[in-house]
Amino acid sequence: QANELTIGVPNAIPCLDPACNNSQYERSVKSQLHLALTSVNQDEQLVPQLATSWENPAPTEWVFTLRDGVTFENGTPITAETVKANFDRYRDRSATAKIAGSWLADIQSSVASIEAIDDSTVKFTLTRPWTEFAARLASLPIIDLTWVAEGNDATKGANASGPYRLVSFDPTSAIVLEANPAYYGEPPAYSKVTYRVLTSPAARLTAAQAHEVDVVLALDPQDLAALKGDSALKVGAVESSRNYFIWYNTSRPPFDNQDIRLALNYAVNKAAITGSLMDGMTSPSKGQVLNEPYPGFNTDLKPFSFDKAKAKELLASGGQPNGFKMTLSYPSGAYPGIDLIVQAVAAQLGDVGVNVDLQPMTLANWVSMLQGDASKATDATVAALAPADTQDVGMLKFFASSYTMNKSIDPKYDELFAALLKAETQEEHAKIVKELTQRQHDNAQLLFLFPTPLTYAINKSVDMKIPSNGMIRAYDASPAK
Amino acid sequence: MLNVDKLSTDIVTAAGVVHAVDRVSLSLERGEMLGLVGESGCGKTMLAMSIAGLLPASGSVVSGSIVLNDRDLTRLPYDEAKRLRAQNIGVIFQNPTSALNPRMSVGSQIVEALNPEDRTSAAGADRKCVELLGMVGVPRPWDRLSDYPHELSGGLAQRVLIAIALARNPELLIADEPTTALDVTIQAQILDVIDRLRSELGLGVLLVSHDMALVAERADRVAVMYAGRVAETGEVGEVFRNPLHRYTAGLLDAAPSVWSTGHGRTRLLAIDGTPPDLSAPPPGCRFAPRCKFSESRCSTEPEVVRLDNGHTYACWKPAGELLEATSAEMAPDVAPDHGAPPDGDRGQPLMSLSEVRKEFVISRRVLGIGTERRRQAVAGVSLDILEGESLGIVGESGCGKSTIARLLVGLERPTGGTVTLHGRKTAADGRGEQTAWRRTVQLVFQDPYLSLDPTMRVRDSIAEPLLYKGGRKRAVRDLVERLAAEVGLAEGVTRRRPNELSGGQRQRVGIARALALDPQILVADEAVSALDVSVQAVILNLLKDLQRNRGLTYVFISHDLGVVRYVCDRVAVMYLGKIVETGPTERIFSAPAHPYTAALLAAVPGNAKRATLEGEIPSAENPPSGCRFRTRCRLATEKCALEEPVMQNVEGDGGGAVACHFPLARTEGIPLG
Amino acid sequence: MSTLFNKTFALRRRQKRNRYRSGVQGIVGLALMGMVIIPVIFAPLIAPYSPTALNLSNVLAGPMTGGHILGTDQLGRDLLSRVLYGGRVPLIVVTAAVLLASIVGVVLGMTAGYLGGWIDQAVSRFADIQLSIPSLLLALVMLAFAGSSLTTLILVIALGSWPAQFRIVRAQSISLRKMPFVEAAVVGCVPAHAILRRHFLPNVMPMVVVTATLSLSAGLLIVASLGFLGLGIRPDTPDWGAMIAIGQTQLGRSWLLAVAPGVALLLLLLGVQLVGDWLADRFSVQGLLARGG
Amino acid sequence: MNPIVETTLDESVDVGAAPPSDPSRRVPLSPNRASDEPAARGRRHHRSPITLRFFVLRLFTAMLAVWGALTIVFFALNMTGSPVALLVGDNATAEEIARLTTEFGYDRPLVVRYVIFLRDALTGQFPESLQYHSNSLDVVLERIPATLLLSGLGLLLGVTVGLGVGYLAANGRWAWSRRVPLAIIVCAEAVPPILLGVVLVLIFSLKLGWLPTGGSGSWKNLILPVTLLSVYAAPSIARVFRASIVSNAHADHVRTAEAKGLSRRMVRLRHIAANALIPVINLIGVHVGAILSGAVVTESLFSWPGVGRLSVDALLNRDYPLVLASVCVVAVGFVIVNLFVDIFIAVLDPRARER
Numbered sequence A: 001q002a003n004e005l006t007i008g009v010p011n012a013i014p015c016l017d018p019a020c021n022n023s024q025y026e027r028s029v030k031s032q033l034h035l036a037l038t039s040v041n042q043d044e045q046l047v048p049q050l051a052t053s054w055e056n057p058a059p060t061e062w063v064f065t066l067r068d069g070v071t072f073e074n075g076t077p078i079t080a081e082t083v084k085a086n087f088d089r090y091r092d093r094s095a096t097a098k099i100a101g102s103w104l105a106d107i108q109s110s111v112a113s114i115e116a117i118d119d120s121t122v123k124f125t126l127t128r129p130w131t132e133f134a135a136r137l138a139s140l141p142i143i144d145l146t147w148v149a150e151g152n153d154a155t156k157g158a159n160a161s162g163p164y165r166l167v168s169f170d171p172t173s174a175i176v177l178e179a180n181p182a183y184y185g186e187p188p189a190y191s192k193v194t195y196r197v198l199t200s201p202a203a204r205l206t207a208a209q210a211h212e213v214d215v216v217l218a219l220d221p222q223d224l225a226a227l228k229g230d231s232a233l234k235v236g237a238v239e240s241s242r243n244y245f246i247w248y249n250t251s252r253p254p255f256d257n258q259d260i261r262l263a264l265n266y267a268v269n270k271a272a273i274t275g276s277l278m279d280g281m282t283s284p285s286k287g288q289v290l291n292e293p294y295p296g297f298n299t300d301l302k303p304f305s306f307d308k309a310k311a312k313e314l315l316a317s318g319g320q321p322n323g324f325k326m327t328l329s330y331p332s333g334a335y336p337g338i339d340l341i342v343q344a345v346a347a348q349l350g351d352v353g354v355n356v357d358l359q360p361m362t363l364a365n366w367v368s369m370l371q372g373d374a375s376k377a378t379d380a381t382v383a384a385l386a387p388a389d390t391q392d393v394g395m396l397k398f399f400a401s402s403y404t405m406n407k408s409i410d411p412k413y414d415e416l417f418a419a420l421l422k423a424e425t426q427e428e429h430a431k432i433v434k435e436l437t438q439r440q441h442d443n444a445q446l447l448f449l450f451p452t453p454l455t456y457a458i459n460k461s462v463d464m465k466i467p468s469n470g471m472i473r474a475y476d477a478s479p480a481k
Numbered sequence B: 001m002l003n004v005d006k007l008s009t010d011i012v013t014a015a016g017v018v019h020a021v022d023r024v025s026l027s028l029e030r031g032e033m034l035g036l037v038g039e040s041g042c043g044k045t046m047l048a049m050s051i052a053g054l055l056p057a058s059g060s061v062v063s064g065s066i067v068l069n070d071r072d073l074t075r076l077p078y079d080e081a082k083r084l085r086a087q088n089i090g091v092i093f094q095n096p097t098s099a100l101n102p103r104m105s106v107g108s109q110i111v112e113a114l115n116p117e118d119r120t121s122a123a124g125a126d127r128k129c130v131e132l133l134g135m136v137g138v139p140r141p142w143d144r145l146s147d148y149p150h151e152l153s154g155g156l157a158q159r160v161l162i163a164i165a166l167a168r169n170p171e172l173l174i175a176d177e178p179t180t181a182l183d184v185t186i187q188a189q190i191l192d193v194i195d196r197l198r199s200e201l202g203l204g205v206l207l208v209s210h211d212m213a214l215v216a217e218r219a220d221r222v223a224v225m226y227a228g229r230v231a232e233t234g235e236v237g238e239v240f241r242n243p244l245h246r247y248t249a250g251l252l253d254a255a256p257s258v259w260s261t262g263h264g265r266t267r268l269l270a271i272d273g274t275p276p277d278l279s280a281p282p283p284g285c286r287f288a289p290r291c292k293f294s295e296s297r298c299s300t301e302p303e304v305v306r307l308d309n310g311h312t313y314a315c316w317k318p319a320g321e322l323l324e325a326t327s328a329e330m331a332p333d334v335a336p337d338h339g340a341p342p343d344g345d346r347g348q349p350l351m352s353l354s355e356v357r358k359e360f361v362i363s364r365r366v367l368g369i370g371t372e373r374r375r376q377a378v379a380g381v382s383l384d385i386l387e388g389e390s391l392g393i394v395g396e397s398g399c400g401k402s403t404i405a406r407l408l409v410g411l412e413r414p415t416g417g418t419v420t421l422h423g424r425k426t427a428a429d430g431r432g433e434q435t436a437w438r439r440t441v442q443l444v445f446q447d448p449y450l451s452l453d454p455t456m457r458v459r460d461s462i463a464e465p466l467l468y469k470g471g472r473k474r475a476v477r478d479l480v481e482r483l484a485a486e487v488g489l490a491e492g493v494t495r496r497r498p499n500e501l502s503g504g505q506r507q508r509v510g511i512a513r514a515l516a517l518d519p520q521i522l523v524a525d526e527a528v529s530a531l532d533v534s535v536q537a538v539i540l541n542l543l544k545d546l547q548r549n550r551g552l553t554y555v556f557i558s559h560d561l562g563v564v565r566y567v568c569d570r571v572a573v574m575y576l577g578k579i580v581e582t583g584p585t586e587r588i589f590s591a592p593a594h595p596y597t598a599a600l601l602a603a604v605p606g607n608a609k610r611a612t613l614e615g616e617i618p619s620a621e622n623p624p625s626g627c628r629f630r631t632r633c634r635l636a637t638e639k640c641a642l643e644e645p646v647m648q649n650v651e652g653d654g655g656g657a658v659a660c661h662f663p664l665a666r667t668e669g670i671p672l673g
Numbered sequence C: 001m002s003t004l005f006n007k008t009f010a011l012r013r014r015q016k017r018n019r020y021r022s023g024v025q026g027i028v029g030l031a032l033m034g035m036v037i038i039p040v041i042f043a044p045l046i047a048p049y050s051p052t053a054l055n056l057s058n059v060l061a062g063p064m065t066g067g068h069i070l071g072t073d074q075l076g077r078d079l080l081s082r083v084l085y086g087g088r089v090p091l092i093v094v095t096a097a098v099l100l101a102s103i104v105g106v107v108l109g110m111t112a113g114y115l116g117g118w119i120d121q122a123v124s125r126f127a128d129i130q131l132s133i134p135s136l137l138l139a140l141v142m143l144a145f146a147g148s149s150l151t152t153l154i155l156v157i158a159l160g161s162w163p164a165q166f167r168i169v170r171a172q173s174i175s176l177r178k179m180p181f182v183e184a185a186v187v188g189c190v191p192a193h194a195i196l197r198r199h200f201l202p203n204v205m206p207m208v209v210v211t212a213t214l215s216l217s218a219g220l221l222i223v224a225s226l227g228f229l230g231l232g233i234r235p236d237t238p239d240w241g242a243m244i245a246i247g248q249t250q251l252g253r254s255w256l257l258a259v260a261p262g263v264a265l266l267l268l269l270l271g272v273q274l275v276g277d278w279l280a281d282r283f284s285v286q287g288l289l290a291r292g293g
Numbered sequence D: 001m002n003p004i005v006e007t008t009l010d011e012s013v014d015v016g017a018a019p020p021s022d023p024s025r026r027v028p029l030s031p032n033r034a035s036d037e038p039a040a041r042g043r044r045h046h047r048s049p050i051t052l053r054f055f056v057l058r059l060f061t062a063m064l065a066v067w068g069a070l071t072i073v074f075f076a077l078n079m080t081g082s083p084v085a086l087l088v089g090d091n092a093t094a095e096e097i098a099r100l101t102t103e104f105g106y107d108r109p110l111v112v113r114y115v116i117f118l119r120d121a122l123t124g125q126f127p128e129s130l131q132y133h134s135n136s137l138d139v140v141l142e143r144i145p146a147t148l149l150l151s152g153l154g155l156l157l158g159v160t161v162g163l164g165v166g167y168l169a170a171n172g173r174w175a176w177s178r179r180v181p182l183a184i185i186v187c188a189e190a191v192p193p194i195l196l197g198v199v200l201v202l203i204f205s206l207k208l209g210w211l212p213t214g215g216s217g218s219w220k221n222l223i224l225p226v227t228l229l230s231v232y233a234a235p236s237i238a239r240v241f242r243a244s245i246v247s248n249a250h251a252d253h254v255r256t257a258e259a260k261g262l263s264r265r266m267v268r269l270r271h272i273a274a275n276a277l278i279p280v281i282n283l284i285g286v287h288v289g290a291i292l293s294g295a296v297v298t299e300s301l302f303s304w305p306g307v308g309r310l311s312v313d314a315l316l317n318r319d320y321p322l323v324l325a326s327v328c329v330v331a332v333g334f335v336i337v338n339l340f341v342d343i344f345i346a347v348l349d350p351r352a353r354e355r
């Protein structure tokens, strides 16, 4: 039916409490049920939502003015007190520990206090300057806390305030939403939306082929070819904020040697992989972990070219003229195409004499490895990390020496990163980011591969833009003209 | 009523076509009982099944006719013949428990067999079932309807089968070895029922059996089958008194009998060899290859000679009056009796049981729910086994004979009392002593088919105990050959596997294996009951020879009193886990002191004072108080229920002991009938 | 009369045909197994390419192009070579696992059946417990947490299939224990271990073999399913299950990717099943323990 | 010589000793009771098959099996460390991990955790699922109807087809009807379900467009997975049923039934086929395990929201509590089914009651 939209998502959506964090798909659903103070629109601009405006009177102070007359589905108004109560909960470690994991760690460590100045004004006092604070709030919706008190059972509804309300909730199968009459703004174009959970790539592909879904994400890039012939579908990819890279265990020889790290960067023919495995949906990274979607993307940097001779030379100067053996772990199945990508990379490294022993892991085991002891980790690992908010800090944080894999070769990186956290202005922030990315590039701290393509297949009757962070919200869609 | 003419039945097997029945002619009148006897595999069952229309799928009647009340069953259309048979022929089988559907209650199995008009109402059908069960002497028939076959004893199951066979008022009852699986006493009960029905309902009965004495006692006429052919038919008395076919004569000679005198003196006259392979029977007289009197003309088929009295036979050299004379000539190796007569002191007790008990736990309580059920297989038995004697143990099925045998060889441990060997207790001994004990006492098993490992060559079976006694390979091999020769196994035989041997050969192997350890005592548990009479005779002779040559002591367990009388010097009679009487063989057989012994003897076919012991053996789980036999004893009084009788000596006449409050005096003889 | 004789002949013919057919079944089964197993064993000699040699400029080539008989996969590796090599993991794993399971099952089954008592109770209950977790689920649990390697795969498959062997051997041993020929050995003072070896083992062997063929096909399916669910051996080692999983999204473009390993597995399974059926027929017909020959 | 009078006379001495547990030797209090008022007793050909002891024994074994299953899985899961890592995500600090480890009690000794786990499991209080943030047992139980529907229908179809083919293979009138269906089903058994699933989707969803590729909601979603599951069960049932019919056909009691003059059909159905069902039902008990295993693959293939897929997802996400709950539920289900199978067999086969 014209007024219905079915979206295929690759993960289960187990929890509708915003304090839980599972995936951007779960966040997409939550952001349509509940309003946050701010919002990032489909053009990735920060726009007002529950707050009509905000200001940053001091580096550590943020004041938000709330929209009047906004209510939950059941008629309860949303006031500054509601916002304060919500953030008090977010900040309360013990209340959210079990469900939030580290999702709220930044809020808990950086927000000193919240004040409801009047019914429509809230003031946040931070412990440090945080230029992207308003953007961060976009992923923290304000909900009815009585719903939480009653056991936050989504099968009984969610008391929504956003454009949609919950009709039915089946976390591993389908979540059905309909337009929320209590929503303050324009009613969404589609009055009924189904998020269908399709966990296997094959299931997503066949569902798209059978036109069972209007929008589906995260297809294997190679599978898109099968859909391209279908005249009813638009298929393509956006460069996502997830960048594939190989993370050296720099505490361990030979990866403490810069020449070796560089050599491997030259040894991998990224273009061949993106051209074949990724079906041209993405291109080699520009010698850094950031790409276009990040504000701090460093346009000065150039990709490492594919140059076998140079790689060999560097290996020799790094003291490994005959190559060496390394273990390479990766979270099998966790990112689109990863299993094939690692095999291709391993084969190419083999060509320059680096013998790769692949070690597939489940996502969970892989995460524990990343947080465990460096001596127990593999020599290197393939990752495609991204911060939830597509902010530079989130991304660059992964490479500070507090992380297992980077027992730092570069003390300066840590210093710069600490400075970044204290940056009070956008300019200062941008400057430090540029310096950080440059250092990372020069050091060849990582083997830079390419951004993952965020692939999609959209029915031509639907007009929808897929943002780089993978948030897929029905209210961003409309019937095509 | 029934006329079978030149009937031939073939069975197609992988190895070829078996001519199981070959041009057989028979007739049977209403109210008449025709006995059909012969060795195993001679085609008795196939003949009976051809008549009943129950041949296996691979079998078919290929020629001849079966005329039932003037209608030839072989020529009628299938459905018509089937209907006719269902109406007129009732069939009962050898193994009653497996002949009933284990899944269905007795009632529903009888109801199925009823005529449609009897089945119109449930209550009516039930009443008819009860009537039938009553007719065949099932006690409390109403309670039986809901029983399942596995809850029935063999005797009851056979009665139920007879009830099923009678459900449509047939004129002809075909009974294929109806009592082979049953005890003598139960056998007598069942045959009484059949006899009664025969006279009451005018049934014609075709009784298939390999027990000559039984047929002699019950049947009007007899047909002796050999290798698919009828060798001899005629009036029962005439045929058995005056057998003309050499085969019939041989069978009669081979069977030890309770009633003939002079047992324990002579060897049995065995028929050598085995019946021919029916897929390629020998030309001419089929018995010729085994016949001591065969001559050249025996290679042509003998004519059937019919005498005036209806006695027919097919033999070129009939036995007739010559029998007595020739039998001596036939068995030149007849040896005089081996040892001293059983009177006097025979020596030291080699082994003794004192107050031995064996209880089996049938089911335990589960978490305090349910009842624990124990079965007393042996309930306080004291018994001495004297050096050099042959001790017989007899009794009805389930009375604990086998358990005693197993206690003697150490396969079971007593739950009470002691077993001593050479005066030393056995149970408490250490491993080494155990081994020594076991090597002194060896066991011969009943079933020659199951007692040899099918995957092993027989010489390895014989050698096995020697190997583990620590024998050297070479010495062991020589010893095995010697043993094989001693039990009469030809040289090449030991290299074969069990499935290439005949039953008799297997039993010889079993005996050789038991002898391998040079035991003093040989316990034979029904060692010959699975064998044909002819083979049985051979094995019995062998056992006797061995005893003489090796000075063995035998414990000989059998339910066949004839065999026991032939082999044993002394007999112990068991009833429900207890010994009720012991004594020298001759005394026990001529002057039983315990009413049970007397009843047991009375049930044996051929007894002039025939009588049947009523009822079944009570459950060993809950034996009757006092004297265990009292529930079936006609002499029982109040005292028998309250007091348990103790063993007391029997006066005179070889002595022995009896456990009865009212032992029979010699003059009383058998008090029944 | 003639009709009766005809019936006899018809019977004889049918009997012959049955025998012939069951023999044929075994031969066909063995042939199918050989058809799959031999090339897999000799893969290094037969395979035209290395199964891991990738060629990113020639991905998903169609069959019979560029010297690739079955075409190439997503990484431009020769599909035929991968199918040939892909049978090695399942075959090694399942053969080793079934062997292991049979040994464990036979040893425990014979001991439990012979000794009875609490040992029997304990092992039987353990087998029951083991059986109450579906074997694939158990394998998943084990693999997800132990990581998959050849050894863990073998252990996991063996873990799933020993109870079947155990139960059958135990049941047979219990009835063997009461067999007169075993009691004869006991009475003949043959030590227990020798009784087990000389009498039990040869007599349970036929059933063990039949059960092993059943476990073999069940094991092959589990290995394939594990590979399919992404818990098989490491992905650069070709493995039919994983190949089917990766190929299933390419059905539109190159259906051989999933179907070729699938068919190889199918032929192998069919062969194993036919042989298993045939063996079962064989042994129950011979009925080594049955009377007579 | 009237046996009835004889026995009753003797047994009147014997009343006190008559064991109630041995029905074949039950002794009436009054010798003649047996023959009076037969009509009032109605049809007495059947008795209640289940004794309390039988039931308790089975139940006890069943509980033991569930406990064992839980124990095995608990230790398997806990051998490899704490699941907190997953919970905290990829950007947590070491101290955060330590804090949560304490919070969840993963710092306690394994044995203590085991005892706590068993205690909680007894009361149905499974630990919270790490993904769903609620009692993991509830999460699993919510999936039960879907799995029951799918496996139930799959088993039903498999058993029906299997029995039909098995019966036909043993009794078919023509040679082809005995062989062809059996041959087809034996070949079907050799098709790996993963391949079959993929091919079914290719044909029926993509090429023909008749059926949805996966998901749940309408009866159409059920067709492909149910077909796939039934392929697990049908072939072996057909084979066992056939073999069982063939061996039963030679049983002695069948000859008795034939001698009664029953129609061939009656003999086949009542005396051969019905008896031949007993091993088949045993097999079905075993099959439930296979079906549940099969459901793991099938549910994953067809995105069916059942326990199978839930447990795979939970495993891949290291959601320990959820894995434990799933395995527990599966084991309980399996054990319950087998309890029913035992009872059903006892109904069918009176001999089994005594075991």
Ligand SMILES: Nc1ncnc2c1ncn2[C@@H]1O[C@H](COP(=O)(O)OP(=O)(O)OP(=O)(O)O)[C@@H](O)[C@H]1O
Binding pocket: B011, B012, B013, B018, B020, B038, B039, B040, B041, B042, B043, B044, B045, B046, B047, B056, B058, B210, B278
């Ligand atoms: N179902 C069968 N298939 C093949 N041959 C058979 C079958 N039944 C019996 N025979 C063969 O037919 C012959 C006659 O067998 P039958 O059962 O009639 O003998 P019998 O006299 O009843 O023996 P027994 O005393 O052992 O019962 C034997 O050679 C036997 O091997």
Ligand SMILES: Nc1ncnc2c1ncn2[C@@H]1O[C@H](COP(=O)(O)OP(=O)(O)OP(=O)(O)O)[C@@H](O)[C@H]1O
Binding pocket: B360, B361, B362, B375, B376, B377, B378, B395, B396, B397, B398, B399, B400, B401, B402, B403, B404, B559, B620
């Ligand atoms: N292992 C056992 N477990 C339970 N009960 C047993 C066992 N062995 C024997 N019994 C029971 O003990 C009783 C005596 O059995 P036993 O075999 O000694 O009798 P038997 O006189 O040899 O009978 P038969 O003549 O039938 O061989 C029977 O009621 C039997 O059911």
Ligand SMILES: [Mg+2]
Binding pocket: B044, B045, B046, B176, B177
């Ligand atoms: Mg017979």
Ligand SMILES: [Mg+2]
Binding pocket: B401, B402, B403, B525
């Ligand atoms: Mg016995």
